[in-house]
Amino acid sequence: MVKTGLGATMVRAGRRLLSSLPALFGVLVFTFLLMRVLPGDPAVFFASGPNAGKEEIELIRKQMGLDKSVPEQLVFYLSDIGRGNLGRSMMTGQPVLKDLRERLPASLELTFTALLIALVAAVPLGVVAALRPGSAVDHGVRLFCALGVCVPTFVSGLLLIYVFYYLLGLAPDPTGRIDVFASVPPQRTGFLLIDFLLAGDFEGWWAACKQLILPAVSMALFVIAPLARITRASMLVSLGSDFVRTARSVGLSWHKVVVTYALRNAILPVITIAGIVFSTMLGANVLVEKVFSWPGVASYALDALLSSDYAPVQGFVLLMASLFVVVNLVVDICYGIADPRVSIG
Amino acid sequence: MRFVSFRPAASVLATTALLLIAAAPSQAQTRAETLRYVTGSSVNTLDPNIPGSTRESFALSMSTYDRLVAFGRKQLNGKWVFDLDTITGELAESYDVSPDGLKLTFRLRKDAKFQDGSPVTAEDVKWSLDRCVTAPILGKAQLLTGSLTSADQFKVIDPLTIEVTLPKPDKLALPNLATVYPLIINSKVAKEHATADDPWATAWLKEHTAGSGAYIVETFKPGEQVILKRDESWNRATANKPAFFKRVIVQSVPEPATRANLVERGDADLVVDLQASDVQSLEAKGKLKVVSTPQYNAITFVSMNNQMPPFDNANVRRAIAYALPYDDMFKAALFGRGSPLFGATWADGKPANGIYPFQQPVKLDLDKAREYLKAAGLPEGFSTTFSFNVGQSSTAEPMAALVKESLGKIGIKVDIQKLPDAQMSTQINEKKLPFYTEGIVAWLPSTDYFYRNFYTGNQRWNYSSINNPDLAAIAQEARFEPDKAKYEEAGRKLNAMHVDLMPQIMLWQPNQDAVMAPSVEGYTYEFHRQVDYRDVSRK
Numbered sequence: 001m002v003k004t005g006l007g008a009t010m011v012r013a014g015r016r017l018l019s020s021l022p023a024l025f026g027v028l029v030f031t032f033l034l035m036r037v038l039p040g041d042p043a044v045f046f047a048s049g050p051n052a053g054k055e056e057i058e059l060i061r062k063q064m065g066l067d068k069s070v071p072e073q074l075v076f077y078l079s080d081i082g083r084g085n086l087g088r089s090m091m092t093g094q095p096v097l098k099d100l101r102e103r104l105p106a107s108l109e110l111t112f113t114a115l116l117i118a119l120v121a122a123v124p125l126g127v128v129a130a131l132r133p134g135s136a137v138d139h140g141v142r143l144f145c146a147l148g149v150c151v152p153t154f155v156s157g158l159l160l161i162y163v164f165y166y167l168l169g170l171a172p173d174p175t176g177r178i179d180v181f182a183s184v185p186p187q188r189t190g191f192l193l194i195d196f197l198l199a200g201d202f203e204g205w206w207a208a209c210k211q212l213i214l215p216a217v218s219m220a221l222f223v224i225a226p227l228a229r230i231t232r233a234s235m236l237v238s239l240g241s242d243f244v245r246t247a248r249s250v251g252l253s254w255h256k257v258v259v260t261y262a263l264r265n266a267i268l269p270v271i272t273i274a275g276i277v278f279s280t281m282l283g284a285n286v287l288v289e290k291v292f293s294w295p296g297v298a299s300y301a302l303d304a305l306l307s308s309d310y311a312p313v314q315g316f317v318l319l320m321a322s323l324f325v326v327v328n329l330v331v332d333i334c335y336g337i338a339d340p341r342v343s344i345g
Numbered sequence: 346m347r348f349v350s351f352r353p354a355a356s357v358l359a360t361t362a363l364l365l366i367a368a369a370p371s372q373a374q375t376r377a378e379t380l381r382y383v384t385g386s387s388v389n390t391l392d393p394n395i396p397g398s399t400r401e402s403f404a405l406s407m408s409t410y411d412r413l414v415a416f417g418r419k420q421l422n423g424k425w426v427f428d429l430d431t432i433t434g435e436l437a438e439s440y441d442v443s444p445d446g447l448k449l450t451f452r453l454r455k456d457a458k459f460q461d462g463s464p465v466t467a468e469d470v471k472w473s474l475d476r477c478v479t480a481p482i483l484g485k486a487q488l489l490t491g492s493l494t495s496a497d498q499f500k501v502i503d504p505l506t507i508e509v510t511l512p513k514p515d516k517l518a519l520p521n522l523a524t525v526y527p528l529i530i531n532s533k534v535a536k537e538h539a540t541a542d543d544p545w546a547t548a549w550l551k552e553h554t555a556g557s558g559a560y561i562v563e564t565f566k567p568g569e570q571v572i573l574k575r576d577e578s579w580n581r582a583t584a585n586k587p588a589f590f591k592r593v594i595v596q597s598v599p600e601p602a603t604r605a606n607l608v609e610r611g612d613a614d615l616v617v618d619l620q621a622s623d624v625q626s627l628e629a630k631g632k633l634k635v636v637s638t639p640q641y642n643a644i645t646f647v648s649m650n651n652q653m654p655p656f657d658n659a660n661v662r663r664a665i666a667y668a669l670p671y672d673d674m675f676k677a678a679l680f681g682r683g684s685p686l687f688g689a690t691w692a693d694g695k696p697a698n699g700i701y702p703f704q705q706p707v708k709l710d711l712d713k714a715r716e717y718l719k720a721a722g723l724p725e726g727f728s729t730t731f732s733f734n735v736g737q738s739s740t741a742e743p744m745a746a747l748v749k750e751s752l753g754k755i756g757i758k759v760d761i762q763k764l765p766d767a768q769m770s771t772q773i774n775e776k777k778l779p780f781y782t783e784g785i786v787a788w789l790p791s792t793d794y795f796y797r798n799f800y801t802g803n804q805r806w807n808y809s810s811i812n813n814p815d816l817a818a819i820a821q822e823a824r825f826e827p828d829k830a831k832y833e834e835a836g837r838k839l840n841a842m843h844v845d846l847m848p849q850i851m852l853w854q855p856n857q858d859a860v861m862a863p864s865v866e867g868y869t870y871e872f873h874r875q876v877d878y879r880d881v882s883r884k
Contacts, residue, residue, distance in 0.1 A: 040767035044774045044805070046397035054804065057774070059481050060396045090397045092567035093389045093551055099568075158602060166606050173612045174603055180381065180570065180594050293598045295569050303568075306735065308767035 013329055020325045024318070031317040032077055035310045036070055042308040046090050064090065064310065077314075086318070087311030091304055096315040100297060104319070105190030106177055107289070107296035111281045113212055114219035119274060122224045126231025126270075127263060130239060141232070145225035154287035157218040161291070164214060172210050175293045182207055215292040219285055223277045230273045234266040241265075267338050275331035279324050377883055378591040380865075382876060383604050383613040387568045387597040392550040393525045394482035403525045404875030405571060405595065408588070410528035410556035411581065413437045413451050413470065413507075414519065418869050418880075424638045425869040425880075429789065432519055435581055436465055436529055436557065446514025446827070453505045459531040459557045460576055467501040472532035474499045474509075480545035484526030490794070491521030513825055520789050525873055531555040559588040559879050570596040573878070582879060589867075589882035608633065608860050614883075615861040615868070617876055620739055621680045624858040634863050637856040638870040639684040642790040644702050645740075647748070648808040648849040650779050655729075660721035662847040665780075666707045668714035669850065670751045677743035679855055686851040696844070699836020701792040702851055705844055714755050726756020732781040733762075734769035740855075741782050774805045782852075783808055788872045792836040796820035800848065809848035816842050 043066060047056040061067050065076060080087060086096035129141040151159075164171040172179055177192055185192070185199040193212070196205035238244060239262050247257045286298035297316060304312035386401040393406040417431030434440060437451040457465040475496040477484035488494070492515035500508045511518050521527070530550065538549035554562050559581065560573035573593040582588055596613075598604045605623040607613035609632070619627070628635045649656040649665065656662055671687040689697075689704035696703060718724055731748055733741035742763070749759040759780075764772065772778050785799055785806065799806050801817040816839060823835040859868050859876070869880040 038768075039771065040765060041771040041774070042767055044770045045767035056396055056483065056486060063396065091389060092387075093395065093397070094567050102566075158600075161603065161606065166610065169610075173607055173610070175383070175596060175598050175607065176569065180572075180596055181376075181379075291600045291603065293596075293600065293603065295566075299599065300568070306765050306767065308765075 013333065016329060016332075017325065024321050024325065027321040028078070028081065028314070028318055029074070031314050032074055033070075035308075035313055036073075038308065040308040042066070042090060042310060045307050046309075060090070081318075086315040089304065089312045090309045091307060091312065092300075096311045099300060099312065100315055100319055102190070103295055103297045103300055105192075106294060107282055107285070107298060109177075109191045109193065110212065110215055110219065110288070110294060110296060111278060111285065113216040114223070114281060114285075115274065115278050117216055117220040118223045118227055118277075121220065122227035123231050123263075123270065125224070126228040127235055127258065129228070129232045130235035131258070133236060138232075141228060145228050148221045149225040151221070152287065153218050153222045153285070154291050156221050157215065157288050157291040160214045160218050171214050172207070174211075174214060174291070176295055177211055178204075178208050179211070215288050215294055218291075219281060219288050223281060226273055226277060227270060231266065231270050234269045235262060238262040238266040264338065268335060271331055271334050271338060275327050279320070279327050282323060283320055377864075379594065380590040380592070380615065380878060380881060380883075381594045381596065381613045382615045382878070383596050383598045383607055384616065384875075385597070385599055385601060385604065385618045386875075388565070388571050388595060389567050390551045391554050391562060391565060392482075392547065393528070394477070394480070394484050395547065395551050396483060398483070400873060400875055401595065401597075403873045404871075404877065405573075406525060406528055407558075407871075407873070408560040408573065408593070408878045409554045409558040409562055410530070411436045411457070411465075411558050412523055412528055414440065414523045416520070416523050416872065421638070421641070424636055425867070426638055426641070427869065427872050429520060429791075429872075432523055435523075436470070440519075442519070447511050449509040449511070449519060450502070451507050451509070453507070455505065456580065457557055458578055459534075459555065460561050461531065461534065461555075463531065463533065465529065465531075465557050466504050467507040468504070469532045470507045470529055471499045471501050472535070473530045474527055476530070476545045477527045480547060482526075482545075482547060487524055487526050487788075488521055490789070490798075491515055491518040493518060493521060514827065515825065517789055517791070517794065517824075524788050528556060531557070560593060563592075568597060570594060588879045590878065593878045595878075605860075608862070611862060614865050615859065615876060615881065617857055617859045617874075619858060619860055621678075621682050621858070624682065624860060625680050627860055632863075634861050634865065636859045636861070636868050637682060638859070639854045640786070640857050640870070640874060641684075641854060642788065642872060643784060643786040643854055643874065644686065645782065645784045645852045645855060646808060646849045647782050647852060648778075648780070650776060650810050651848050652776065652810045652812070653779050655721065655723060655727050656779060658721045658723075659846055660717045661723065662850075664714045664717035664721065664755065665752070665757075666705075666714075666847050666850050667710045667717065668752055668755050668757070669707075669852075670709050670747050671707075671852070672709070674744045674747050675853060677747060678740040679853065682856040682858060683853045684856075685853050687853075696837050696840040699792055699833040699838075699840065701795045701836065701840060701843075702854065703840055705851055707844075707850070709751070711751075711754055718755060718757075724756075726758065728758040728760070729780050730760045730762045730778075732764055732769065732772070732778050733783075734764050734766045736766045737782075737784075738763060744782065770805075773808065776803075776810050781808075784855075786874065792832075792839065793820050793823035793826075796839050797824065800843075811846065811848035813842070813846065813848075816846075 042064060043057045043061040046060050065073055089096050089099055092099055125141045129138040132138055161174050165174055178184060182204065185195040185201055185204060188195050188198055192208040193205060196208055244257060244262050247261050283298055286302045288294065289296040289299035301313055301316035384401055386399050388399065388402045388405050390398045390402050393403045412435050414432050414437055415435040417428040417433050418425050419428040436453055436457050438454045439452050441450045453465060453467060459465060478488050478494055479496055492511050492513055498510045502508050534555040535546040535550060539546040559576055559579045561576050563572040563574045565571050575588055575591045577587055579587050598607065601620045601623065604616050605619050605627065608616050609627060624635060627633055647669065649662050651657055675681055675685055686702055686704050688708045689706045691706045718726065731745055733745055745761045749761055752759050787794055796816065797820045800811050801807060801820065819835050819838055823832055826832045826835065857870055857874060861868060864884045865881055866884055867881045869877065871877045
């Protein structure tokens with residue numbers, strides 16, 4: 001607590017990262033065991049050609065390493081993980097690491113955009129509602145939030161497609177990140193919006209952006225509610241506090257009172273919720289990914305789970321757990337920026 | 346692949362040149378020359394022989410590889426379907442079957458070339474067929490059904506002639522060579538990528554193609570899309586021409602409603618796996634072409650485990666057969682889109698012919714069902730579970746509700762159980778489900794094939810777990826029966842036994858509903874139940 005500055009923050013962040021390793025290990029072993037306890041034999045499922053018999057089932061079992069005992073499998077699995085090998089997916093026939101590396105940017109791009117849209121919409125809504133509690137505006141915001149939460153994302157997604165693609169023809173066809181006839185920019189980051197900018201292809205950037213808008217909006221609609229509600233609640237507390245009263249009494253401008261003093265103090269819980277929302281969105285946007293044929297990690301994991309394809313599910317859970325650790329860390333660092341009194345430790 | 350070279354500079358140059366050549370015409374191609382086909386499935390391997398490969402991978406391989414022979418096509422009620430009885434040459438210019446039926450001789454086309462430009466030789470054919478019966482791949486079990494089991498059966502006579510020897514005159518040997526698995530691979534290229542552990546280059550061929558097919562794989566993103574480019578030198582279509590479309594995009598779109606939107610808006614050209622309700626409404630709007638073909642090599646069943654009480658009692662199975670509300674189920678599950686396999690009247694109580702599947706003489710008759718239950722010693726009924734898998738819930742869910750309601754009327758209490766796909770197939774394989782619905786498909790649908798594969802042995806596809814030595818013996822004997830009349834007689838016997846024993850109840854053959862832009866022509870229902878991209882063209 002004595003040392004301050006960026007270096008110290010980094011050291012503390014590193015230490016926290018280390019301390020989360022046992023939890024990650026636990027997640028690893030737990031998922032591994034859980035997958036094997038679940039009923040459903042992947043070998044039988046994948047041996048589904050019209051003539052696949054016992055021999056094929058045995059073959060696949062051997063290929064997936066399922067012919068060994070569970071403890072043996074676990075040892076092999078852990079040593080593979082140690083060498084950075086997450087196994088091979090039966091479903092896509094590719095190494096899981098490659099699949100995840102290709103699909104994670106798609107999910108992240110979608111989630112970041114959705115979160116951005118949600119924050120940009122939710123924070124002002126929450127602030128406006130808090131400034132006039134009980135007014136028509138407040139009720140309007142409440143109604144909007146309630147609607148957003150109670151319409152499942154795939155329903156809003158299908159509705160948006162119906163209106164903007166099917167009826168109006170404004171949106172491009174909802175099949176993935178980029179039009180099938182368009183060319184893909186050279187892959188640098190995997191984020192299409194960034195890759196197009198780096199390649200200097202603005203037409204492509206706009207095309208990718210158009211593909212992104214509908215799925216991002218349908219995801220954002222669902223998370224605006226918690227963000228707006230939490231902004232409203234903490235703004236109310238903040239606006240009623242002594243320092244705001246003082247600020248008002250000394251005649252500071254409206255902008256200075258509301259944005260600089262009230263909002264900055266009210267934003268901490270919003271950041272926490274945004275962090276949680278982000279992590280859940282990454283995993284829970286499976287319906288949006290399905291509806292928009294978005295090649296993301298969540299739909300990948302769901303397909304794998306339905307077909308009992310062990311390696312991708314395990315890889316996905318590990319990825320999510322790691323992301324959760326990172327997101328929490330980022331949230332903590334953001335705390336420090338929003339309120340210098342808070343330090344991670 | 347021709348450019349594999351030890352001089353990196355040269356190969357880079359060559360590859361760049363190749364890319365430039367490839368890029369130039371693809372820009373000039375118009376939308377009309379491109380087929381955009383959307384599907385709920387996805388391609389997961391370029392070699393359909395890899396265990397776990399999907400149906401879409403099967404279809405893709407039909408266009409990227411050639412086989413020795415191919416099925417012809419015929420019109421069935423005005424729709425094109427594959428024809429099991431007409432086998433035409435693909436890589437083979439002609440073929441002969443010896444009078445005793447033990448020798449098949451294939452003469453290869455002189456002009457056939459692999460996609461890298463090298464000629465297709467009998468050596469390549471032998472290597473590919475050897476691979477199919479030797480390597481641990483899916484082709485092995487398939488070719489077994491045509492008495493093709495060992496590499497010794499394939500003999501190179503000269504560079505353009507290959508001879509296949511059979512231990513018995515097996516009718517299914519030739520059709521087997523037209524199925525998905527025995528594709529002909531460029532053995533020189535494949536051998537370069539073989540390793541000591543993997544002498545048949547299965548790992549490499551999973552991600553690459555080395556064939557002589559109509560289309561060249563341009564990009565392959567497993568689980569997302571495959572883009573194919575026409576091989577201009579391929580001339581195995583009708584009138585010795587290449588395939589029609591210059592480019593084919595096979596794109597996975599998991600959501601059926603989105604697929605329906607895409608094809609309705611004209612952004613996609615062809616789709617075969619829409620929900621029955623969407624097909625119904627698209628057909629009513631009349632803007633698109635809908636080709637509905639009963640999948641005559643597929644059957645949907647209600648199966649009962651014949652080894653498990655109370656279904657081990659034939660009278661219980663008969664009772665169920667008379668207690669199912671067939672018409673309502675057919676409407677609720679499929680909107681009537683298919684061929685019913687119930688409600689026939691057998692004039693003299695005997696089957697009309699020896700063809701399987703057939704329309705069974707059963708209909709909803711609760712009084713008769715109660716009688717059978719009484720005869721089984723269960724007049725009060727019993728409790729059981731009815732299972733189906735999640736993947737089929739759009740058709741099976743409404744059906745299950747109707748089964749439950751109807752059986753409730755004769756005292757049978759049914760619990761509906763919805764299982765994840767992998768769990769369902771595991772339980773079927775372990776013979777743990779008492780009562781459930783499932784479907785089957787046969788690539789080479791002949792009566793004896795159905796009975797041998799789906800009604801005998803302690804194996805997964807024997808859904809009803811029936812173990813009847815007489816039935817098994819008749820089916821086995823029919824396999825090698827050269828006399829058509831005797832074969833027909835065996836078929837009649839088997840069908841009569843089916844109705845008497847009622848091991849499981851055939852419900853219907855669902856339609857394959859292909860929905861396409863009005864300009865798309867030539868769609869043919871294929872044995873693998875997906876689209877053969879070489880069949881279709883645009884007006």
